[in-house]
Amino acid sequence: MTTQELIKSESEHIMQTYGRFPVALERGSGAKLYSPEGREYIDFTAGIGVNSMGYANEKWVAAVTEQAGKLAHTSNLFYTEPCIRLAETLTARTGLSRVFFCNSGAEANEGMIKLARKYSYDKYGRGRATIITLHNSFHGRTITTLKATGQAHFHDYFFPFTEGFRYAMANSMESLHAAYSRNVCAVMLEPIQGEGGVCMIDPDYVRELREFCDERDLLLMFDEVQTGIGRTGKLFAYEHFGVTPDAVSFAKGIGGGLPIGGFICPEKTAEVLGKGQHGTTFGGNPVACAGACAVLEQLDDALLAEVTEKGNYMRSVISGWNLDCVSDVRGTGLMTGVQLRSAEPGAVAAKCVENGLLMLTAGSDVLRMLPPLVITRDELDQGLEILKSTLEAI
Numbered sequence: 001m002t003t004q005e006l007i008k009s010e011s012e013h014i015m016q017t018y019g020r021f022p023v024a025l026e027r028g029s030g031a032k033l034y035s036p037e038g039r040e041y042i043d044f045t046a047g048i049g050v051n052s053m054g055y056a057n058e059k060w061v062a063a064v065t066e067q068a069g070k071l072a073h074t075s076n077l078f079y080t081e082p083c084i085r086l087a088e089t090l091t092a093r094t095g096l097s098r099v100f101f102c103n104s105g106a107e108a109n110e111g112m113i114k115l116a117r118k119y120s121y122d123k124y125g126r127g128r129a130t131i132i133t134l135h136n137s138f139h140g141r142t143i144t145t146l147k148a149t150g151q152a153h154f155h156d157y158f159f160p161f162t163e164g165f166r167y168a169m170a171n172s173m174e175s176l177h178a179a180y181s182r183n184v185c186a187v188m189l190e191p192i193q194g195e196g197g198v199c200m201i202d203p204d205y206v207r208e209l210r211e212f213c214d215e216r217d218l219l220l221m222f223d224e225v226q227t228g229i230g231r232t233g234k235l236f237a238y239e240h241f242g243v244t245p246d247a248v249s250f251a252k253g254i255g256g257g258l259p260i261g262g263f264i265c266p267e268k269t270a271e272v273l274g275k276g277q278h279g280t281t282f283g284g285n286p287v288a289c290a291g292a293c294a295v296l297e298q299l300d301d302a303l304l305a306e307v308t309e310k311g312n313y314m315r316s317v318i319s320g321w322n323l324d325c326v327s328d329v330r331g332t333g334l335m336t337g338v339q340l341r342s343a344e345p346g347a348v349a350a351k352c353v354e355n356g357l358l359m360l361t362a363g364s365d366v367l368r369m370l371p372p373l374v375i376t377r378d379e380l381d382q383g384l385e386i387l388k389s390t391l392e393a394i
């Protein structure tokens with residue numbers, strides 16, 4: 001089907017919940033994508049942080065196809081090797097104890113929320129179930145994770161939402177103290193707020209937050225659905241803060257393109273969820289996990305160092321343009337936000353796409369870039385060149 005045929009059929013047969021760019025994508029290689037008509041795009045989106053190893057990554061394709069040919073799914077009634085190997089790798093590389101696998105970011109966070117409430121129930125009984133999250137956060141689209149999301153417009157239409165969430169301002173201990181009550185059992189935050197606008201969290205604040213949680217036996221939980229799996233130059237972004245989480249979620253980048261999520265716990269919380277207390281049919285799916293193992297194998301110290309280096313390069317190049325329309329350039333590793341002073345980010349992203357560069361937005365005034373972690377310097381330069389001429393033309 002041609003792009004125009006796809007756009008027409010989509011508009012007739014799929015629920016119109018997405019504002020799509022008028023572009024169809026058929027195949028990719030590295031950090032480049034191609035439309036059915038063969039138009040080439042440089043990709044600064046990685047499928048919203050998913051395609052960490054780029055497109056048609058050989059080791060990933062081999063791992064996934066081999067596993068699909070052997071066993072695509074059983075259920076969690078039986079043991080399969082890929083999810084066990086993946087859990088071994090994740091625990092070895094984080095120093096944490098146990099993993100739970102599910103299928104998406106929202107589900108991973110939902111699982112952590114259940115974990116926090118069960119931890120508190122086991123120790124203190126009923127009534128201590130409130131979770132503090134941050135204003136401007138994003139935690140997912142289920143009824144519970146929408147409520148956990150600290151942005152008012154996500155709290156429309158779908159009442160009644162899950163009870164038991166309070167919100168604090170990022171980087172403010174004062175606001176945290178104000179949100180706290182004796183009903184609180186946990187604090188959940190993103191190490192960098194992704195959807196909210198690539199908003200940075202202050203390391204000192206996180207260290208104080210860790211102490212605050214320890215003093216009150218609250219779980220400190222990181223939503224690393226976007227920041228995890230090498231995106232910021234560390235396997236998990238919490239490592240930048242020098243704290244240990246009581247739970248950390250992951251999803252997007254780990255699957256290399258297949259749907260998988262989960263959360264990892266240290267010893268303290270590793271046995272809170274027992275038999276029959278949490279589960280999902282597809283969790284630990286062998287094909288998704290075989291792909292994830294191939295992602296982690298390639299995400300070694302050398303690639304993590306490259307992510308840091310490429311991210312710093314990207315931000316220094318953009319800052320060096322000294323453009324009037326740009327008010328801030330920020331981020332860590334290959335997670336970059338370019339805050340715009342005057343222009344509307346949706347319109348600028350659309351222009352970038354027209355010019356051959358796939359681009360994300362975040363918050364109300366930010367262009368967000370999450371290129372594949374394996375993007376080459378050449379691909380990066382081509383993308384930056386398109387971004388520059390697009391920004392200069394507004």
Ligand SMILES: *Cc1c(COP(=O)(O)O)cnc(C)c1O
Binds near residue numbers: 105138140223224
């Ligand atoms: C994308 C995202 C989610 C939701 O993940 P889904 O896989 O879409 O459910 C949750 N938290 C953060 C930080 C995200 O970026």
